[in-house]
Amino acid sequence: MMRRQMLVAGALVLAGCAAKAPPQPASSLQLPSGWRAQAEGAPAGAAQVEQLWWQAFGDPVLSELVATALVHNGDLRVARARVQEFRARLAQANANRSPTVGYDSSATRTRTLDYTGAPYMTNVFQVELQASYEIDVWGRDDKLREAAGESYRAEQASLDAAALSIAASVATAYLNLRGLDAQLALTQSTLQLREQSRELARKQYEVGYSSQLEWLQAQSEYHAAAEQVPQLQRQIFEQENALALLVGGNPGTVARGRELASLTPPPVPAGLPSELLRRRPDIARAEHNLAASNASLAATRDQLLPSFKLSAAGGGQTTTLHDFVHAPIALWNLTALVSGPLFDGGRVQAQTDAAGAQREQLAYTYENVVRNAFAETENSLGAIHRLQQQAVENAARRATAAETLRIAHNRYRNGYASYLEELDAQRTLYSADVGLLQLKTRILVASVDLYRAMGGGWVARPWRD
Structure with missing residues (x-):
């Protein structure tokens, strides 16, 4: 009995030789019970977050571009190589258990x-x-293996986060490209109408039916529309190059699928704030990094044993x-x-304090990542809701502009008004049409942002193979 008591007392004395680790800071994170904003026509349960969410747009070309990017994108290749590195580090930590x-x-x-x-x-x-x-009497090797395992899982989550970001970037670039294509088609169609109007105004001026002012104004409107064509072509050229690089290719042309008018945003996905903690890969990465830091702190603390x-x-x-x-x-x-060490001048304690400070940084980082996830989701939901309201007003404005142009054209044809009224009505309708295409594109892109914010797609992990 005396010998057993002496052994227990000796173990307690040795355990007391460990460095003093600071306590983990208390969390100030509070999860909201629900979202502030919700898009119209999509109650909070309309649709779940799909794993391959980009397929919900119904464009096979878009799906093919995302699939290609998840295999060939350069940033994803780097992320996959880092996962392999940390897998090897985990194997190295596990090998320490063997003689x-x-x-x-x-x-x-x-x-x-x-x-x-x-x-x-x-x-x-x-x-x-x-x-x-x-x-391993004190379990230090176990703590080091735990830290290596958590770091490996954090890198896997980093790969998932990169894949989600790449998929969303490809979808956004493609939808913006289709929006620019639609604007170019509208501008070219408008240019043809402006050319007809310019020729009509020239003929009427030559026969003395209208003034030179009307002819010059029609010519100015024609050049204004013509100026938009090379500008849009340049934007399309640059957008194609950017999209080609995203999918892991060289700058060049990009295939097209469905027209912008036939693309519809998918239903707004459902989800409570707490579900983000399980879906978003950046939150998982921050959580694994924090767990790895805790294990590393415990291993650093035990160096004095x-x-x-x-x-x-x-x-x-x-x-x-x-x-x-x-x-x-x-x-x-x-x-x-x-x-074991007898005197180290406070080296191990300083290392423990530094590891504790790193653990605090990662704890605060985790809270910031979670809060940022909530903010991104709120902003995306709010953007879809406000853009839908704006689209309703734009449709009403376009209908009014179309009717105004019809009346102005009839008045000019019957000689009750000058051609300047019709030109002004044409400008108003063109502006409304451009606004309609831009709003359609922004709603589609906002849907992509929402899927990105809600962590859609990353749990499927088709990009790891």
Whole structure:
């Protein structure tokens, strides 16, 4: 009994030699019970977040571009290589649990003098096997393996976050490209109408039916529309190059799928704020980094504790090669070692304090990531809601502009008004049409932002293979 009590007391004394780790800061994170904004026509349960959410747009070309990017994008290749690196680090940490076994062999020929001063030659042949194993009494190796495992899982989440970002970037670039295509088609169509109006105004001016002002105004409107064509073509050219780079190719043309008018935003996905904690890969990454920091802090703190090692060596030695092969002299040793620091000038405690400060940084980072996720989701929901309201007003404005143009055209044709009224009505309708296309594009892009904010798609992980 006395011996057992002494062993327990000794263990407690040794455990007290560990450095003092600061406590983890209390969390100030509070999860909201629901979202402030919700898009019209989509109550909070309309649709779940789909794994391959980009397919919800119904454009096979878009789906193909995203699939290609998830395989060939350069940033994803870098992220996959980092996952492989941390997988190897985890395997290295797991290997520390196993004993190390090695060998040492030598053949030595020596010329020396005997007691009479006469030289003589000696041969020594030796082979030795060594094995050593550290007993993890305090669980420090387990903590290091836990830290390596959490770091590996954090890198996997980083890969998922990169894949989600790439998929959303490809979808956004493609939808913006289709929006620019639609604007170019509208501008070219408008340019043809402006050319007809310019020719009509020129003929009427030449016969004296209208003034030179009307003809010059029609010519100015034609050039204004023509100016938009190369500008839109330049934007399309640059957008194609950017999209081609995203999918892992060289700058060049990009295939087209459905027209902008036939693309519809998918239903607004449902989800409570707490579900973001399980879906968003950046939150998972921050959580794993925090867990790895906790494990590393515990391992750093235990450096002051003594370590226990067992080592054994055995082999044979002889002075002739024949005896070495058939009957060498057996040599062996067995060692039990206990070692630990007596004085380090506060080095381990300083390392522990630094690890504790890093743990606090990661704890605060985790809270910031979660709050930012809530804000991004709120902003995306609010954007869809306001853009839908704006689209309603734009439709009403366009209808009014179309009717105004019809009346102005009839008044001009019947001689009750000048051509300037019709030109002004044409400008108003063109502006409304451009606004309609831009709003359609922005609603589609806002849907992509919402899927990105809600972590859609990352749990499927088709990009890891």
